[in-house]
Amino acid sequence: MYPISRLAARPSCRRLHLLFRVGALLAAPLAGHAASPHRGQPVQMNGIVAEIVRDDTAHHTSTVEYQLEDAQSRRHATLRFDGEPPKGLRSGARLAVTGVAGGDGSILLSSGSVDLQTTQATAAAAVVSGVQNTIVIIANFTNATVTSTPSQIQNLMFSDPDGHSIDALFRETSFGNVGFSGQVAGPFTINFSTASPCDLAGWANAADAAATGAGINLASYARHLYVMPSVEMSVCGADGAGQVGGNPSRAWVFNNQQSDVYAHELGHNLNMAHAATLTNQYGDASDDMSADGYALRHFNAPHMEQMGWMPPGNILTVTQSGTYTVAALETVPGEAPAAQILKIAKPDTGEYYYLSYRQPVGFDSGLVAGALNRVSVHKYTGMYDATNTYLLALLDDAGAYSDTANGITVTQQSHATDRATVQIQVAASGGGSCQQTAPALTLSPSSQGGAAGSMLAYTVTLSNKDNSYCATSTFNLAGAVPAGWTGSVSPASLNLAPGANGTATLSVASPASAAAATYSAQINVSDASSAAHAASGNAWYVVQPVACTRSVPSITFSPTNRSGYAGAAMSYAVTITNRDSASCAASTLTLGGIAPSGWSRTISPATASLSPGAASNATFVVTPPATTAAGAYNVQVSTSDAGSANHSVSANATSTVQPQPADTQAPTAPASLIASLKRAQVSLSWKAATDNVGVTGYEVWRNGTRVASTATTAWSESPAAGTYTYTVIAYDAAGNRSAPSNSVSVTSKGR
Numbered sequence: 001m002y003p004i005s006r007l008a009a010r011p012s013c014r015r016l017h018l019l020f021r022v023g024a025l026l027a028a029p030l031a032g033h034a035a036s037p038h039r040g041q042p043v044q045m046n047g048i049v050a051e052i053v054r055d056d057t058a059h060h061t062s063t064v065e066y067q068l069e070d071a072q073s074r075r076h077a078t079l080r081f082d083g084e085p086p087k088g089l090r091s092g093a094r095l096a097v098t099g100v101a102g103g104d105g106s107i108l109l110s111s112g113s114v115d116l117q118t119t120q121a122t123a124a125a126a127v128v129s130g131v132q133n134t135i136v137i138i139a140n141f142t143n144a145t146v147t148s149t150p151s152q153i154q155n156l157m158f159s160d161p162d163g164h165s166i167d168a169l170f171r172e173t174s175f176g177n178v179g180f181s182g183q184v185a186g187p188f189t190i191n192f193s194t195a196s197p198c199d200l201a202g203w204a205n206a207a208d209a210a211a212t213g214a215g216i217n218l219a220s221y222a223r224h225l226y227v228m229p230s231v232e233m234s235v236c237g238a239d240g241a242g243q244v245g246g247n248p249s250r251a252w253v254f255n256n257q258q259s260d261v262y263a264h265e266l267g268h269n270l271n272m273a274h275a276a277t278l279t280n281q282y283g284d285a286s287d288d289m290s291a292d293g294y295a296l297r298h299f300n301a302p303h304m305e306q307m308g309w310m311p312p313g314n315i316l317t318v319t320q321s322g323t324y325t326v327a328a329l330e331t332v333p334g335e336a337p338a339a340q341i342l343k344i345a346k347p348d349t350g351e352y353y354y355l356s357y358r359q360p361v362g363f364d365s366g367l368v369a370g371a372l373n374r375v376s377v378h379k380y381t382g383m384y385d386a387t388n389t390y391l392l393a394l395l396d397d398a399g400a401y402s403d404t405a406n407g408i409t410v411t412q413q414s415h416a417t418d419r420a421t422v423q424i425q426v427a428a429s430g431g432g433s434c435q436q437t438a439p440a441l442t443l444s445p446s447s448q449g450g451a452a453g454s455m456l457a458y459t460v461t462l463s464n465k466d467n468s469y470c471a472t473s474t475f476n477l478a479g480a481v482p483a484g485w486t487g488s489v490s491p492a493s494l495n496l497a498p499g500a501n502g503t504a505t506l507s508v509a510s511p512a513s514a515a516a517a518t519y520s521a522q523i524n525v526s527d528a529s530s531a532a533h534a535a536s537g538n539a540w541y542v543v544q545p546v547a548c549t550r551s552v553p554s555i556t557f558s559p560t561n562r563s564g565y566a567g568a569a570m571s572y573a574v575t576i577t578n579r580d581s582a583s584c585a586a587s588t589l590t591l592g593g594i595a596p597s598g599w600s601r602t603i604s605p606a607t608a609s610l611s612p613g614a615a616s617n618a619t620f621v622v623t624p625p626a627t628t629a630a631g632a633y634n635v636q637v638s639t640s641d642a643g644s645a646n647h648s649v650s651a652n653a654t655s656t657v658q659p660q661p662a663d664t665q666a667p668t669a670p671a672s673l674i675a676s677l678k679r680a681q682v683s684l685s686w687k688a689a690t691d692n693v694g695v696t697g698y699e700v701w702r703n704g705t706r707v708a709s710t711a712t713t714a715w716s717e718s719p720a721a722g723t724y725t726y727t728v729i730a731y732d733a734a735g736n737r738s739a740p741s742n743s744v745s746v747t748s749k750g751r
């Protein structure tokens with residue numbers, strides 16, 4: 001939580017603390033009102049405000065309700081003020097309120113006790129740009145169903161084969177600044193019926209829970225749109241409802257087959273109010289923010305400026321009488337032959353007149369005929385705030401609009417297919433007094449994401465809203481970012497004439513340690529010479545979670561080639577290193593060894609539990625059989641992990657079986673040769689000799705002559721009478737011969 005401002009109410013009154021909204025934007029699947037306290041009981045609640053407009057275009061009435069919702073528990077309550085709501089209270093503001101239970105889930109608040117400073121107490125209204133990731137959830141009641149199919153709604157929103165989708169409309173009218181992408185979920189049946197009281201937040205929470213249960217990650221969608229049965233007209237008195245601004249935002253569509261209801265409620269989400277006339281808040285049919293039932297159409301000139309879709313260079317603020325050309329509003333700005341919006345200050349109210357010219361191009365091909373080929377005259381506060389725009393006149397050639405209070409007259413002189421020419425009369429300068437007002441401030445993009453530690457840049461557009469009698473002012477810009485972050489604005493001040501726009505860049509860097517969440521980056525505007533020029537706005541900085549990337553471990557052998565004789569063990573030290581990215585959890589790798597058939601092998605230990613970047617050692621031992629032929633053999637160590645296929649890898653080493661060396665070592669001399677004589681037979685025996693490889697046999701020598709060979713340690717003969725001296729010599733397979741044994745002599749008398 002990062003409180004940017006904290007405002008105490010007057011000491012004797014109930015207190016209302018207003019904090020800018022920060023922290024993760026949670027989509028907890030819990031739903032429902034908390035058990036309602038009894039009417040009149042004091043209640044306290046913290047939460048985020050959603051300003052929701054319920055549209056009943058048929059009756060030209062709308063209802064604005066302020067829902068306070070606890071992002072964690074999804075408890076929600078309607079805030080009821082005993083007078084006008086606090087000025088400037090907007091969607092996204094974080095509130096802690098103390099009030100009195102209304103008995104029906106609402107909280108009654110005394111507006112008089114709420115001491116808000118508008119510029120500080122509101123979440124910023126920022127220009128929205130980029131593709132709006134949108135989840136459309138079809139939510140049926142237990143006794144009523146949506147008549148459109150999911151594929152019909154998918155086409156209507158995103159993928160109409162004829163190019164008439166809501167996405168196509170916004171891309172065209174915003175000149176590519178805004179689009180909608182996403183998916184349709186459901187239908188789901190929520191546990192409400194047409195007999196239930198109107199509970200937009202409760203229905204949305206139930207639909208969210210159903211979608212979450214179906215595996216949809218709602219947190220990845222900025223725009224949540226609920227398509228519900230059209231009978232809800234009778235329950236909520238609306239054919240649609242939309243949250244004004246905020247991110248994420250919610251919209252409800254009850255008239256589900258009429259695409260301009262979708263455009264209208266999503267327009268509220270983008271922070272647009274109604275396209276009104278002086279007598280009907282839905283009366284300007286040249287804009288989707290009017291009544292429904294028309295073909296999809298572009299937005300009017302004040303909305304084009306409010307949304308930031310018309311480049312400032314294509315908006316001309318007229319301060320002198322003269323003849324001016326206004327190019328068609330639908331023209332791509334880079335190709336427009338003249339300014340596309342003419343603004344004229346209206347000093348008596350601080351508003352502006354907007355002149356524009358509409359042609360039947362693209363989605364405006366279906367525009368009501370009365371708005372075509374005529375100069376539209378609108379008035380608007382010129383603020384980037386959600387206030388209604390007003391269509392005042394549609395001028396045919398020679399048609400005029402006059403404002404006698406301010407000495408302004410606009411006359412259409414002529415028109416062509418791409419432009420109209422107007423004569424504009426304004427009062428001579430010096431005829432009025434300077435009226436200063438807060439500048440309009442936008443940050444673009446309104447939300448963007450990056451890894452912790454990254455620097456993100458926001459374009460700050462500041463518009464001097466003083467009337468034309470004021471002098472140029474110097475606006476100082478200062479950034480405010482969460483503690484431990486860095487923020488800077490360049491340039492730090494802008495000199496702007498009334499009606500002029502300027503831009504600066506707010507650069508914001510989060511610390512590398514910032515947790516994944518949505519944070520607020522604020523910009524504060526001040527003017528040392530005018531308190532009226534204070535303003536502030538904010539944008540969102542989304543620190544994105546660092547993804548875990550599983551990579552193959554590395555395996556190294558030491559040595560990579562080991563040599564030995566057949567029958568001898570060969571040992572390798574093996575190092576296994578976990579190469580996963582740092583955000584991954586530790587893994588347990590199973591180690592395996594492979595050696596040629598018939599060889600024995602062992603690996604120890606058989607597993608390695610490793611955190612990312614960590615290494616451990618194992619010992620791999622192979623033993624070729626004694627009969628193995630000399631040569632180089634492949635051996636292998638592998639890893640596997642039931643938890644990740646990316647952890648399977650193997651590495652090879654070489655085992656070289658060496659040729660056996662030549663045997664040059666003679667056996668030991670046979671010992672303990674003894675002889676016995678029995679009936680003329682001489683029998684010899686001796687102790688076995690030993691050899692490094694093996695004794696193959698023995699030679700028997702008699703009187704210096706070899707007389708026999710034997711593999712055993714005994715030999716006999718029956719010689720003729722005489723005296724004989726015997727010795728024995730051992731030999732091995734390589735022909736190495738031992739020294740002679742001891743000698744023995746025998747005298748035989750013969751047979």
Ligand SMILES: [Zn+2]
Pocket residue numbers: 053054055062264268274
């Ligand atoms: Zn509306």
